[in-house]
Amino acid sequence: MTDDRKYGAIIIGGGHNGLVCAGFLARAGQSVLVVEAADRLGGAARNAEIAPGYTAPSCAHILHLLHPRVRAKLKLRRHGLKLAARRMPTVALDPDGNHLTLGGKRITGSVPDEDARSWRRLRKRLLRMAGALHPFLGRTPPRLGGESWQDRLTLARLGLSLRMLGKTEMRDFLRIVNMNAADLLDDELSDDRLKGALAFDAVLGTNFGPRSPGSVLTWLYRLAGEAKGGRRGLAIPEGGMGAVTEALAASALAFGADIRTGTPVRRIVVEGDRATAVELESGTVLRTRAVISSADPKTTFLDLVGPEHLDTGFLRRVRNFRTNGLAAKLNLALDELPEFTGLDRAALGGRLVIAPDIGYVERAFDHSKYGEYSAEPAIEITIPTVHDASLAPGGGHVLSAVVQYAPRDLKGGWDAHRDAFADHAVAAIARYAPGLAERIVERQVLTPADIEREFRITGGHWHHGDLAIDQMLMLRPVPGWAQYEAPVAGLYLCGAGAHPGGGVMGAAGMNAAQRILATRKGEDAA
């Protein structure tokens, strides 16, 4: 067979996972091309100029999950990734100004001694369990009933890792893992602000309220991501979240990858039951040995591959993959630093959370079940300009907020309600920061419907699909296909829809690259 293939692999999508995958493949000597539909790289982890001179994080605004192997192997520091802030504390905002600040195991603010002690114990316990899960974020999930030693080894490791917690703790893990976060918090703590902020962590970016079963697992999962990257804690890169993308792109380019932006893909060409090429919107067909998609599974399979190449059962599962996002993004350009009642300037460099008690978060969630946005939303706020003045013109500031819950399928549609929702979210923040509204130069709101359109993510879900026990590990994105491979040979997934999911972690891209390299080694040997 003559080979006109210029690239050994073509990666669809230049979000962080696509770039990570490209970096790892190029680093191993593969010829790689990344094609990105948008004019700029980064997907949901890029900067956006929301007003002249104001740079806001388009979606993700905190760097806390980035896998340590991604950081190290892709030499991100050398390629310009510097942190403007690290170990940012979390401030649990209180309507009366009696805020609590959580920095690591320490709580400052008026909280009963008993609660401070209980939180230290609970935190230690959860981090140990999360630590047992962490190794699996950086591995290909095992194929159940699989024949390979690698599958058995990974499965055995998972069992061993949990067993190594010790008998008592393993039992505790098994007891709480499918509990709801509210019950666990009520068991251990009494302070409403503390419980509210922690409950919010448990459900951030999920389709859960604190009383939804499984919300302890999503919390542990988040902590697992933080457990090792966690030495740096919650961080904001110098130059904004877009700097992560720039470092990843620089790294991939340095390792020899090619990158083309403004290059949307029309379809993945399947010939003889094998993905053989990528057809661009321009009509150009690029042949390759492997097509790697960082697009979400629905886009990849339903739109780019097409049902005619897929079996009905698989198609069903892909369609049933739950992808409806519930988190909206609000970016405000401000002419000066907002004043939050009871917080000094330094405290504004933290991560501010509006979740004053568990019931508040649960009520916020309730609305989403009925296609409404929260009357009183739970909100995570950062003000990156406190750490990096270059992100706004003289004296100006950027406030970045994740607003929950904002269901993708809003009753009546988002176009009719987007502005009212944004007013609502601003008012919710202004309750803690009087005068906020007067300082707004420009505001940008991205509902899940906007995220879907802007970043080409089905459902506008930050993780490309719910993180819940039935869509995790060997069940992500669908049972039987959690190994980054697809039923069509030569096609791989490397995006957040694959294990271990989203957040700016890069593990999906890294694991996919390792899987592809291992497959190649086998193929080349044979």
Add this chain to the structure above:
Amino acid sequence: MTTKPLYQEPLLETPFHARTASLNQTNEWGRWAGYTTVNCYTDLATEYFALRHAATLFDVSPMIKYRIAGADAERYMNRLLTRDIRKLKPDRVAYAVWCNDDGKVLDDGTVFRLGESEFLLYAQERHLAWLQDSAIGYDVTVEDVSESIAGLALQGPLSATVLKAMAFDGIADLKPFGIARYDVSGTPLTVSRTGFTGDLGYELWIDPDGALELWDRLMAAGSLHRLTPIGSQALNLARIEAGFIQTNSDFVAADHAVRPTRPRSPFELGLDWLVDFDKGHFVGRRALLRERETGPRYRLVGLDIEGRKPAHDALIYHGKARQVGMVTSAMWSPTAKRNIALATLDAAWAEREDGLWAEIYVNKEIKWEKTAARCRIVARPFFDPPRRRATPAPDC
């Protein structure tokens, strides 16, 4: 909307019920796809011999029927079924199976190609959700039309003679698996030269409103030819002689099976000839390609068994010691004069020339006795008269 629990739901009556009920002297009824149908009208032997020596009517109205139509109908059928449906011309019928992702058979049935972009799929079990999900991305509509088509199987050596007496022009020239169109007092009638008996025979499809008139006209036309209504027991004997398998009798439909080893692939059912790997992708293709490499686990075979005792539910042994399979359908065939069975064997034993034994249990006046009978793997059908294929159809 009815809210009655299922067990309180009366079984439905077919469009022919008024006639079948009045003729059902034994009052033996069976349950078939939610309908009550006749097991045996008078006497099994009478009905069976009428089928092989004269002509019979069997009410097939409970068959599950799907209409598939639209610009992508052919592409869709080719995706759904394992065989290449592009080769099926309009007004022709084909036997087919369809599989799940694992290449295991969901059901078998017949495909009627009514036009370039219109098909009817006749099935044993219900599959609407599967058929509709398979249609994602295709310009087709899939609808359940089971209740809007009444059906009669007219089978036996005199079946063409009866239709000729109905003055259906050119019916004798209808080829096997062909479709012809007539009318009965203005009601359109579709006749296909198909059946489940392995004999000369036809199936007649009509709007339920015309059902009783069709029955009456056929019975009148067949009165001189010993046209006999038959129940499902006689039909079952004929289909075993014809070597036909039946879903959920000879194998478990893949989506019904609870145990993961029970579903069967087309290869395991001996239906290799229905799988076309060259036509492009179809559901289950990748799994079947893998199976082609590793070989099937089982083979469904025809057995010729020593003696006269039907080997119902018999276990098959090799050398009287090692269990290698089991019988799923069995009978003494009066026409072939052979003791026959359909059996599933572990694949390794399906090529053996000898050494297979059936362990047959016989109840002799409330006393079970066990006998071992030598058996031989033989080709199917067990009974294959030339009239089945002869065109023009003979009067016999």
